[in-house]
Amino acid sequence: MPIVELLLPKMGESIMEATVLRWLKKPGEKIALEESLLEVATDKIDTEVPSVYQGILHQIIAKVGEVVQIGAPIALIDTSSEGSIASSPAIAKPEPATIPVAPTTTAQILPSNGNGKHTDEKISLGDRFYSPLVLNIAKEEKISFSELNHILGTGKDGRVTKNDILNFVQVKKEAPANVAIAEKPIVKEPITPSPRIEVREQETILSSPKVETPVSSPAISYSGAADIIEMDRMRKMIADRMLESKRISAHVTSFVEADVTNIVFWRNKMKTEYKERENTALTLTPIFIESLAKALKDFPMVNTSVEGNKIIVKKDINIGMAVALSDGNLIVPVIRNVDQMNLIGITKKVNDLAKRARSNDLKPDEVSGGTYSMSNMGSFGNLMGTPIIVQPQVAIMAFGAVIKKPAVIETPQGDHIGIRHMMFLSHTYDHRIIDGALGGMFVRKVADYLEGFDTNRKS
DSSP states (O other), rough: EEEEEOOOOOOTOOOOOOEEEEESSTOEEEEOOOEEEEEEEOOSSSSEEEEEEEEEEEEOSTTTTTTETTTTTEEEHHHHHHOOOTOOOOOOOOOOOEEEEEOTTTBBBOOOOTOOOOOGGSETTTTTOOOOOHHHHHTTTTHHHHHHTSSSSOOOOOOOOOOHHHHHHHHHHHTHHHHHHTTTTOOOOOOOOOEEEEEETEEEEEEOOOOOOOOOOOOOOSSOOOOOOOEEEHHHHHHHHHHHHHSOOOOEEEEEEEOHHHHHHHHHHHHHHHHHHHSSSSSHHHHHHHHHHHHHHHOOSSEEEETTEEEESSSOOOOOOOOOOOTTTTOOOETTGGGOOOHHHHEEEEEHHHHHHHTOOOOOSSSSSSEEEEEEEGGGGGGGOOOOTTBBSHHHHHHOOOEEEEEEEETTTEEEEEEEEEEEEEEEETTTOHHHHHHHHHHHHHHHHHHTTTTOOOO
């Protein structure tokens, strides 16, 4: 009987493990190819894992709440055409989906093992499950089981999201000192014990009980009024990655100003037709991404990464776009094989990824595999910026705000002054790989594609 192991698939370049949230199938049930088999949670997103085999679920290896390494076996699948419960006497019986939980007391803080990772039995409380991100925040903020269990979840199936637990932490910090936290026991003021007599080697000594003096960090002085805000985990992670990128890459930025008047007029003319015909909004971002893809085909050395002393030239053009989230953080979903898509396809993909990014509904492979990145800083009214490279890529471009300004217009009849829509492009690149000439020519090429935009096109 052909029994095969189903392995936990790769879920992104920086994701090394995932926590099993729940199984969607039980042992003995049939599984279709690419059918969702279980739900897992990573530090970035929650997602479903499809089966790469067709057959019958023979045995569940990774239990609910277990932290599993990428590439580790999570289940056994019977791929024989006759596979069934009857023909598989060794099939394990379905096990309960919950895990024994230690008693919930206010003093009990979410612990971790020696590696700083939560042990399996701390992943669920009864029927509630928590992602590794939520558990890590709970551990750092010393949130007890009892407190965690009382947080109202706004996520899928009532699950506690990052924002839910951060809001709870903020409310808890702002609560007056004389307000007791739920279920916190009332402790009476300690009574100073009377002196006691110790008998030590035939010698009677009158002594007072020792009082341990707590060691505290020196107070930090702030001049004037100030609010102190603790970084959330996402902000700490972003900070670490930005510092790491600056340490790895020699950042240099080149600037070009482009005349995008034709694009603005074309977009204003076509946006209503796009909405009616394609049922999607037409913005400037897809046009920027299309121009980037064309320039990357012209300059393949910009579409690279570095591994040690080797330069890896990527054949695929996968462009990541920075999306600002409601909590102020950023995420970079990736549009794959942009050079093989027309403007309608890019527009629909941009709008879909941006929408699902803001609702925390992206899949792991949609935030990994980028070969070049872009940021539309103009959406915030910024004229230009110097973005930080997304590792292991070697370059990133920022598009500034489109501003009306007087400019010299060259015509066969002579030059004259006119009002044009102008925009700055900022190209930040790794000077270890990309010299100033290449970095400057690339951003100029993107500007040329924008300025040469065909206003007669329909898509």
